[in-house]
Amino acid sequence: MESELLYKGKSKTIYAGDDNQTCILEYRDSATAGNGAKKAEIEGKGVLNAEISSILYQYLEKNGIETHFVKMLDATRMLVKKVDIINVEVIVRNIAAGGFSKKYGVPEGTPLKNTVMEFCLKSDEYGDPMMNESQITAIGIAAKQDLEILKNMALRINTLLSSLFDKCGIVLVDFKLEFGRHDGRIILADEISPDSCRFWDKSTGSKLDKDLFRRDLGDLAGAYREVLRRLKNVLQN
Ligand code: CDP
DSSP: OOOOEEEEOSSEEEEEOSSTTEEEEEEOSEEEETTTTEEEEOTTHHHHHHHHHHHHHHHHHHTTOOBSEEEESSSSEEEEEOOEEOSEEEEEEEEOOHHHHHHHTOOTTOEEEEEEEEEEEOOTTTTOOEEOHHHHHHTTSSOHHHHHHHHHHHHHHHHHHHHHHHHTTEEEEEEEEEEEEETTEEEEESOOSTTTEEEEETTTOOBOSTHHHHTTOSOHHHHHHHHHHHHHHHHHO
16 A cells, blocks of 8 residues: 655655554655755665664664664665654754854864754744744744753764764764654654764765765765775674
8 A cells, every 4th residue: 555645855755654653754866955956866865864774773772762763674664753843943064064054154163162953943934044042942943851851862972973983984974863752752853864864984084975966976875885884883883
């Protein structure tokens, strides 16, 4: 039986699950940048991101972070807990890059003296504008105590992922998280992949993430494959 399509995003499609508690998240080969201004199909990206995300969710779950991951159904489809998504993107930064470098005139690669956390409204229509905590609570996107939970979870996730990627010889420069509510709890949703993180090779500084596509720098699938290879290597030993 065909699953009911619930939502088609820029790189993932969501279908209804068998019950009211789950959904099916399909990772596609579509790549977009600049809020959809640049588009391409990159063969193999869906499979790679699905596997990388599933490995990272399972690693986080083992370390006490609840995620929406249930299991892989096949190479691109993931069964996930159904959530009410909280309408903010949480961006965590360890090193200046991308939008932060541009906006504040801090050269890419500058180490940050403390971890930076940013919130952006999740809205293609408004171009994901940055929001502060009082704006988020004022319009009811999340209550103050929920924001505290998001911040704590994001910082714990940063510590866990930074240490895992360090063992892979990869610097976790920055990344974006999304959270949702499930059964009254706040859990990690969406994906964690080279589409949503910046990864730099620790020894050469070369990019292993979606900046290869954003900036036309070369073989994206090859870089994602390398991230996956190193993760498997580290987690299996
Ligand atoms: O993409 P850009 O450089 O404009 O944005 P950024 O604010 O520097 O992005 C910080 C991190 O969040 C990067 O790892 C992006 O890949 C990720 N991000 C994302 O996955 N989705 C967004 N809508 C915005 C940022």
